Amino acid sequence: MTDVSAVGAPIDGSGFGDTQARKLWRTVARRFVRHRAALAGLVLLVLLLVFAFLGPLVWTEGLEPGGDGKLPPGVAHPFGTDRIGRDMLASVISGTRYSLQIAIVVALVATALGVVLGALAGYLRGWVDQAVSRLVDLVLCIPALVVTAVLARNSFTVLPGQQSGSNWLTVALILALTVAWLPITRTIRGMVLSLREKEFVEAARASGASTSRVVFRHILPNTIDVIIVNATITIAQAVLLESALSFIGLGVKRPDASLGLIINENKNELVTLPWLFWFPFVFIVAISLSVNFIGDGLRDAFDPRQKRVRA
Amino acid sequence: MFRFIIRRLLIAIPLLIAASFLSFALTTAMGDPLGEWKLQRPRTEGEIAAQYEKIGYDKPVVERYVDWAGGFVTGDWKTTVTPGNGTVDVRKEIGRAFWVTARLVIGAEIIAVLLGMVIGVIGAVRQYSLFDYLATGIAFVMFSMPLFCIAVLLKFGGIELNDWLESLGFGRWIITAGPPAGGFTGGFFEQIYAYSGAYILPTLCLVAIQFALYSRFQRASMLETLNADYVRTARAKGLGSARVIFRHAYRNALIPIVTVFALNFGLILGGAITTETVFGWRGMGLLIVDAITKKEPWMVQGAMMVTAVFIVAFTLVADVLYARLDPRIRFD
Numbered sequence: 001m002t003d004v005s006a007v008g009a010p011i012d013g014s015g016f017g018d019t020q021a022r023k024l025w026r027t028v029a030r031r032f033v034r035h036r037a038a039l040a041g042l043v044l045l046v047l048l049l050v051f052a053f054l055g056p057l058v059w060t061e062g063l064e065p066g067g068d069g070k071l072p073p074g075v076a077h078p079f080g081t082d083r084i085g086r087d088m089l090a091s092v093i094s095g096t097r098y099s100l101q102i103a104i105v106v107a108l109v110a111t112a113l114g115v116v117l118g119a120l121a122g123y124l125r126g127w128v129d130q131a132v133s134r135l136v137d138l139v140l141c142i143p144a145l146v147v148t149a150v151l152a153r154n155s156f157t158v159l160p161g162q163q164s165g166s167n168w169l170t171v172a173l174i175l176a177l178t179v180a181w182l183p184i185t186r187t188i189r190g191m192v193l194s195l196r197e198k199e200f201v202e203a204a205r206a207s208g209a210s211t212s213r214v215v216f217r218h219i220l221p222n223t224i225d226v227i228i229v230n231a232t233i234t235i236a237q238a239v240l241l242e243s244a245l246s247f248i249g250l251g252v253k254r255p256d257a258s259l260g261l262i263i264n265e266n267k268n269e270l271v272t273l274p275w276l277f278w279f280p281f282v283f284i285v286a287i288s289l290s291v292n293f294i295g296d297g298l299r300d301a302f303d304p305r306q307k308r309v310r311a
Numbered sequence: 312m313f314r315f316i317i318r319r320l321l322i323a324i325p326l327l328i329a330a331s332f333l334s335f336a337l338t339t340a341m342g343d344p345l346g347e348w349k350l351q352r353p354r355t356e357g358e359i360a361a362q363y364e365k366i367g368y369d370k371p372v373v374e375r376y377v378d379w380a381g382g383f384v385t386g387d388w389k390t391t392v393t394p395g396n397g398t399v400d401v402r403k404e405i406g407r408a409f410w411v412t413a414r415l416v417i418g419a420e421i422i423a424v425l426l427g428m429v430i431g432v433i434g435a436v437r438q439y440s441l442f443d444y445l446a447t448g449i450a451f452v453m454f455s456m457p458l459f460c461i462a463v464l465l466k467f468g469g470i471e472l473n474d475w476l477e478s479l480g481f482g483r484w485i486i487t488a489g490p491p492a493g494g495f496t497g498g499f500f501e502q503i504y505a506y507s508g509a510y511i512l513p514t515l516c517l518v519a520i521q522f523a524l525y526s527r528f529q530r531a532s533m534l535e536t537l538n539a540d541y542v543r544t545a546r547a548k549g550l551g552s553a554r555v556i557f558r559h560a561y562r563n564a565l566i567p568i569v570t571v572f573a574l575n576f577g578l579i580l581g582g583a584i585t586t587e588t589v590f591g592w593r594g595m596g597l598l599i600v601d602a603i604t605k606k607e608p609w610m611v612q613g614a615m616m617v618t619a620v621f622i623v624a625f626t627l628v629a630d631v632l633y634a635r636l637d638p639r640i641r642f643d
């Protein structure tokens with residue numbers, strides 16, 4: 001996996017690299033588009049993003065309880081209403097938005113942290129590597145859901161700039177900083193350990209490039225495929241982890257309602273009011289399925305050894 | 312080999328000590344265990360001070376840790392702290408909960424890994440066949456499905472099945488309230504009936520999610536060995552395809568799956584949180600969630616440490632198995 005570029009040569013910080021990098025991206029895009037499941041996943045994800053972020057502009061029904069409760073799906077309420085008369089379409093739109101927001105924040109923060117820590121550990125080695133690796137081992141000793149649940153138990157602390165009572169950002173940061181950074185850190189560390197011995201890195205060092213230049217311009221661009229694929233997988237896992245956390249009642253709280261929380265609130269109504277379960281359920285599965293397909297397609301598109309494009 | 316195990320054990324000890332610091336920091340971060348008790352009604356200063364002293368929270372954090380750690384290694388894991396819930400002994404409670412979880416997950420994990428191995432191998436040998444696409448598709452959907460949704464769906468499927476059985480004149484077979492109580496009473500078939508009714512849904516739920524993982528691993532490792540040079544050599548020698556697949560390819564493809572199984576097994580002994588929550592199995596997972604919700608510091612602390620011990624122990628098992636199975640690995 002260290003050999004990344006579709007043309008086989010490592011990407012470096014020199015002028016040649018720019019055209020090679022462009023070529024790489026074009027190749028990747030072409031291979032990705034040929035992967036039908038991945039393309040379908042991308043379309044689905046875009047639709048979900050539009051639904052979640054532009055939906056409230058079209059569907060202006062509020063989230064306040066009131067009106068008739070327990071209405072089955074109909075013209076006035078396409079997804080029906082819940083026990084206390086909240087419109088389910090509005091609930092699902094906002095739930096999808098919270099789930100996506102949390103997942104994206106988790107992926108961004110965890111990837112940034114993991115790449116920096118992994119690169120430092122792999123490049124500097126010595127005590128930095130020891131410290132980072134032991135920290136990863138340590139956090140892995142306690143199950144992700146427990147660590148996050150313990151911290152989220154007190155997550156009503158309002159961060160500056162957050163609406164009062166809103167804790168989705170806190171939950172997202174807890175997920176990112178406790179568990180989501182571990183796999184990416186390990187992977188990047190391993191790759192950097194081997195890349196730092198390559199000739200082009202030696203050449204860059206010999207020509208007087210600083211440590212940060214060597215790491216950021218010469219080494220990390222060669223891990224870009226792994227970073228992107230990992231970030232995609234992190235999104236899918238964050239959606240599932242967050243919904244599990246909210247399902248056991250230790251994740252986001254009202255007024256922030258993620259899809260997991262909505263399912264938790266309605267889990268006993270599956271037989272009597274099935275639409276309260278099925279709509280949020282379908283949307284969770286749609287998010288993680290689309291992101292997983294995109295990740296799978298990207299992995300194949302980046303892999304120069306992959307000849308046959310699946311699905 | 313012996314020295315290898317000893318060395319790994321010596322690494323595990325500081326790791327567990329560090330894990331105890333981390334879990335202690337986490338439980339401290341949960342906040343004041345008496346917070347809600349104090350809000351219930353006005354309490355006098357003296358009452359509050361006495362209660363803090365009783366649970367050991369009048370001492371500074373470091374002293375509290377030393378106190379707890381000393382007790383933990385000598386077998387005194389302390390009790391629950393919230394007044395009014397009764398005093399529950401942490402070690403006894405965790406022992407009880409662990410047994411519940413173990414009964415559930417051991418069977419489920421074994422079924423899942425066997426199923427995953429069979430499906431993974433067939434998928435690799437018949438790559439890009441209809442079976443392979445179907446298995447890949449199912450595994451993909453399972454990966455994208457929140458476990459608790461599978462659990463909730465199964466539970467309601469069980470209720471429907473019960474209603475249907477009842478309408479046919481049978482009893483309600485499926486039980487979603489934990490393992491059957493009362494030990495072994497009644498005849499042989501009654502036993503089977505009671506146990507299968509209680510175990511079937513949570514087992515199905517765990518198998519559904521875990522077999523997807525194992526089958527993906529098995530397929531990937533099997534594909535790798537099938538394309539290896541020594542397998543081509545074996546074919547070129549003229550060996551039958553069954554012999555090539557099982558003796559040459561499969562034995563080597565077993566190595567990664569054994570490691571993954573050991574790691575996963577250690578993790579899941581710490582509790583299958585969502586499955587236990589939905590099916591009312593009062594095991595480790597439900598115990599942890601319950602203790603976190605009630606802010607029971609010693610219960611959370613004890614449960615986290617037990618989980619950490621299992622994870623570290625099974626990581627060690629995975630390393631040893633890996634070294635045993637792969638002769639290229641040197642022990643020193």
